[in-house]
Amino acid sequence: MTYDWTLWIVFILIGLATTLPRGSFIILGERASLPEGLQKALRYAPAAALAAIVVPDVVLVGGVVEVLNPKLAAAFAAVLATQVSRNPWLPFIVGMGVLLGLRHFL
Structure with missing residues (x-):
């Protein structure tokens, strides 16, 4: 079975798309805070x-x-x-x- 190189690119992009938004809050900390209205909405x-x-x-x-x-x-x-x-x-x-x-x- 042969794998196309585009499959690996898709895997990497999906990994980045799921990891970067989560990691950004850890790395940026207090410098990147969500708006108050969005924080209230996310409680639900x-x-x-x-x-x-x-x-x-x-x-x-x-x-x-x-x-x-x-x-x-x-x-x-x-x-x-x-x-x-x-x-x-x-x-x-x-x-x-x-x-x-x-x-x-x-």
Whole structure:
């Protein structure tokens, strides 16, 4: 199998494109700071990324939104358990209990 030299250039460019922006904040330190508005917006990035991954799996069943969805009911129960108690294990227990119960009966 022969490899073209352009493949190596692409690898190097992709590596630089991912490393330079991250490394620039380490190297430049305080001299390169993000604007205050962008810093405030970036605080919500992890929650937004997690929601973008989880919500479609919870809401959709076979690509269609269903009202009687065991995953949606379990997620609602877990959120409700979070609001009622400060116990970090309770949402997992309640959510899995509702999910397994509804899957068994539906």
